[in-house]
Amino acid sequence: MIYCPNCGTANREGSRYCNQCGAPLTPEEGIKCQICGAINSPENEKCTNCGASLKPAPSPEEKPAEELPKVPVFPEEIILTLEEEAPDFLADLRAKAQEVVLPEEERVEEEAEEEKEEEPIIILEERYEEEELPPTPAEEKPTVTVEYREEELPDWLKEAKEIVLPLEPSPPADWLKEVEIPWLEEEIVEVPALAEIPPWLEALRPIEEAPAAPPPEEEAEEKGVLQGLKGLLKPATIFEPPEKIPLRREVAELSLGSEEIQKLVKLKPAAPAVKIKAPPKEIRTHRLIHFILFLAVLIPMLIGWPSMPSGSPPTPLGVEKFFQTVEALPPGSFVLVAFDYEPYMAGEMEAVAYPVLAHLKGKGCRIALISLNPMGPALAQALGERVGLRYGEEFINLGYIPGVEAGLRALGTSEDWLVRYDYLQGKPLDSFPAFQSIKGLKDWNLIVLFSGQSSTLLGWIEQVGSVIEVPMVAGVISGLKPYAEPYLNSGQLKGLLGGMTDAAFYEAVLGKPSEATRAAPVQAFALLIALLVILAGSLTRGGSHA
């Protein structure tokens, strides 16, 4: 773009005349701005477009050698010194090095006229002569002179004189003495006669102390660097025991006045009625509780007591139904077993799942393991191998179904069986002869759920159980049993095992005692001990809950 030197309008490259004002864009004698490239007339000192200076910068040959600014030497003079060749914007601040002496009135005005643009804003006057120590402040009166450029000075200040700040306040002017200031005049005030002081008040008059003796005159130091100084502390003697400082001043020393007050002060405080006993050492209660519970589990496990009761407690209804449902399966039935618990629940859930898998193995069922949990297939595989199931013949692992609700919904609504590949080797389901006939969800004879969370249990019941007629049974952790029982009562679940206790009953009915039979009585004993600990804690003093 070319900018018009007359009006500043931007014009296209190659234009000869300005579109706005018609001025020629390429004057014969023009100065091109180094910053924006605009052509300016020769008279211009600054570019009409960007405002940059059109004067060329001096070449290195023309430029004089830089002079180092004078370094101020305290305390002779404090001045501002700048180069003469400083850029234009520093022109206002330029000051010439000069000897500053005690200024006189005339000298200030002459200097202001001579150095119009080269005046410092403030000049501190030279107070001291060369090579002399600064005099004491009392000998010299501090003086500050402020000089301004002449054009900045108001009229009334142009004849300003040196301002001297005296140390002592000046006496009031003569004219002030004649002014009557009522509140400054002395007034004669009649002072009333002293009233009679009653005897009781007189008794409370404080005893006047004798005037303190003047402190002894301190001797000045005679030698050393502190020579001539007074009031110095004496050096302390090493190993000198400190003076005995009385802890409590005697009452007689206190100038409290009347006998009544002295009697009050002399009273000793009464002895405390109850002796406060120091609190006992804090016992780490929760560590003790944990240790008690640990022993309550360890000792019965080691000694094998308690065991299942010798009497015949009635088998819970859910356990009975579960057993009957599995028992009614014909040999070779297809059973889909869902392992929907995470590794941290495996301690209890494996005790629940083990006898069920053993029962299914005994019935000759073909078991497919599946899970809604990414860790589930690995847990299922480990348990299947532990039960002794043969992979590919008695059981296969179908892996993980993502999405929980969405995955179950897809599984339940699909006509075909969706999971077509094996978890371990990735082989298609058709490559396993024992499972080739599985084509859809309805081909399964039983669905067994081992669930540690209510979401997966309810998901199976709602998304799958509601759309197909395949019977469903569930083994859950003991905490989930109350949530699952309504489904047992309504018939949506054909059997329910709730925790290790029900698993122990299942093993008893099955006739194959295993880890649940060993662990359930120990669990019950530990629960009893826990109850005793809680009751003992509730009987001791506790805090209040806001």
Added chain:
Amino acid sequence: MRKVIPILVAVLSGLTVLADFFITHPILDLVGRTLLQWAMIVAAFAFVAGLLNIFFTHTSRVFHREKGWGYSIVVILAMWAVLVFGFLEPEGPHGYVVSWIFRYVQYPLQATVMALLAFFALSAGYRAFRRRTLESTIMLLTTSLVLLGYAAIMTDLWPMSALKEWILSVPAMAGVRGILLGVALGITATGLRILIGMDKPYSD
């Protein structure tokens, strides 16, 4: 427009999946299933972000020698070990090394950590039942009866378990259902607020 488009996308996606739940139509089923699959894919990619977070957070802790930085080294090494073997082995995450790590390291550690729950439940109960309030007293009585019922089934005192069953089936279940109803209403309100565009858990 910058604010309207995300809201529109969220509302339309949510309403489509909700409609798919109630209405059976082949096209709607296909669209709903596709949207759910996309959601699962996005969640899977979020794991990549999680992995990066673990790496950078623990690396920063190690470099700045913050408290517990030694454990951060273990975390980083374990993460890389499982990742590398998971990629290198032909079976992937089902390979021998990763399975071994899961079966003999992760599984026992997780089971042990959660076994501590029993101890923490006891100390929490011990602390709670020492409070002198009506709620704590009722809770103490109920807990005592239920624990006795659980323990009694393994002894000759099994009739106590009938009381436990009643407590769990009637008063406890009533309270649970009340809480579940309230929670379900809260879930419905939260979901509806997002579905009608009133609230957005995401930023612009």
Added chain:
Amino acid sequence: MNELSVAFLLFFALFLYIAFIEVRIRGKPNLRPMPALDFLKEGLQRAIESGRPLHVSPGTGTVGEKDTAETLAGLGLLEYAHRQGGLYGIPVTSTFFHPTAMLSGYDFKRRFGPTGGRIYFIAPERGIYAAGAAEVLKNERPILNLALGPFGYEFLLLSEAAESYGLDQVAGATDPAVLPFVYSSTEHSLIGEEVFAAKAYLSKEPKALAGVIAQDVMRFILIIGITVGVILKTLGVI
């Protein structure tokens, strides 16, 4: 049954909208006091004075699955913490169970500015998450432990760890199986639907307040419906 569900949802949505307009016109309604959230506000003040961080855990849930709504409730508390942290310079440390929730944490950090606290993704396994979060509590030593959202039994591990380090806690859960642990291990707890009301109580946003009002009204309607149904069933009418 489907038609009834659809009708219920439509009515709920309509009432939600009406409640939102009511709040905008008439102003904020009076909410019943929740001591746990009052304690939370006091904890914020102590955090400002002491300079110690807050720890926020939005639960062991995900965004995208069944527990999304509870996770969003926990994220609402995290958003509030980040907002206050950005305003008053309180470091906010957060631990996450699932990366989908962790993304929201980064989003809050971007919106309200870095508070000086860290975002930790622990693991999508509950036991591991609780152990990792306990370690974070031990290292960071926050002045207040906020745990709100979908928790399982692992909550006990986290809260007992906080208790052993002497940290104050405000906790809330929705799973009835976990609520006894929440009540017994923390002095300041939010039960059930109070978790969903936390955001409305703290931020006083019209949208959140509308949700609380709509929930209350629908609850009354359900109570009336259940009562009428029980009476009719008892009388043998239905």
